Amino acid sequence: MAGDRDAQYYKAWMTHRTVSRRGLFRGLFNAGHQAQVSVEQQDVLRAEGRPPQAVEEVLFVRLCDGCNDCVSACPYGLIQLKDDKAAINIEYADCDFCHKCTDVCTKGALERGIEPNTGLRPTLSFSCLGRMNNYCRQCAITCPQGAINFDEANQVVLNESRCNGCGKCKLACYHGHITLRPKR
Ligand code: SF4
Numbered sequence: 614m615a616g617d618r619d620a621q622y623y624k625a626w627m628t629h630r631t632v633s634r635r636g637l638f639r640g641l642f643n644a645g646h647q648a649q650v651s652v653e654q655q656d657v658l659r660a661e662g663r664p665p666q667a668v669e670e671v672l673f674v675r676l677c678d679g680c681n682d683c684v685s686a687c688p689y690g691l692i693q694l695k696d697d698k699a700a701i702n703i704e705y706a707d708c709d710f711c712h713k714c715t716d717v718c719t720k721g722a723l724e725r726g727i728e729p730n731t732g733l734r735p736t737l738s739f740s741c742l743g744r745m746n747n748y749c750r751q752c753a754i755t756c757p758q759g760a761i762n763f764d765e766a767n768q769v770v771l772n773e774s775r776c777n778g779c780g781k782c783k784l785a786c787y788h789g790h791i792t793l794r795p796k797r
């Protein structure tokens with residue numbers, strides 16, 4: 614079973630058009646799961662928000678077969694199937710990176726060694742109170758990554774590489790002025 618999975622994984626890996634030389638050689642010579650996490654996750658663009666330990670997007674789309682296991686495993690109901698692939702949708706609870714989705718994935722689409730990142734990024738609407746004055750900074754205060762800041766003109770400055778798409782800022786905004794979208 615594990616052999617079948619490895620074969621499937623490396624077939625996808627080898628045909629993946631954006632694989633790096635470093636990742637390729639690791640994949641060939643280390644032949645372990647650590648090879649799967651060598652892709653630089655922070656630069657990966659997602660078609661959808663994904664469970665936080667999803668492998669690189671092109672590879673993920675090949676490996677995720679829509680089995681529904683991660684959907685059932687998420688204690689907050691954050692994962693749904695979209696186009697038969699696992700996608701994360703943060704509306705009423707944030708992702709606490711509990712790893713339960715990763716733990717049940719047997720296809721190699723989610724991997725433990727990957728730095729958690731849903732690929733979602735917040736956008737603050739023009740109606741955001743903090744953008745009109747400095748009375749509200751709830752999202753910036755809540756963000757555990759320190760990814761949200763406001764400049765002197767009260768406009769939001771998001772540090773994209775710090776943000777891991779947890780969604781806590783969206784939940785913190787009492788007025789619903791934050792939308793999470795896949796980083797593009
Ligand atoms: S890490 Fe936990 S909370 Fe986040 S999507 Fe996976 S199961 Fe849900």
Ligand code: SF4
Nearest residue numbers: 756776777779780782
């Ligand atoms: S999604 Fe999470 S990490 Fe990103 S800005 Fe919001 S609270 Fe911070």
